[in-house]
Amino acid sequence: MLPGNPRNARQMEMMMRRLGMKTEEVPDVEEVIVRTKEKDHVFRAPEVTILTVQGVRTYQVVGNPEVRPRTASVAPSAAPSAPAPPPGPPEEDIRLVMEQANVSREEAIEALFQARGAPAEAILQILTRSR
Secondary structure (H helix, E strand, O other): OOOOOOHHHHHHHHHHHHEEEEEEEEOOOEEEEOOOOOOOEEEEOOEEEEEEEEEEEEEEEEOOOOEOOOOOOOOOOOOOOOOOOOOOOOOOHHHHHHHHOOHHHHHHHHHHHHHHOOOHHHHHHHHHHHH
């Protein structure tokens, strides 16, 4: 509640709307898990509200968590596996660069790597290189 006079729910909603704030309840939430390196915080049947302020969405979770230590989800195998290749840029970024800069998939991926994953920067690099 904001300091000052007590306000009813309708007045509070109008004030929030004027400030560019919007709230929405997320219905039928069954479970929310907050996972840290050492623990899982499991909320069963929590109340979840999304607060949007100037385009930034903040999730509020209300409930009693069950805190439990993290366990390894995969049993260690007998033979060590090869390290996974580094993940490439997201497919949607590749397609965006290909379409906007009119280049091949390989050129788009290379430009995204050079631009450290920033599609706009990759497109600008390709377009300025073409001149």
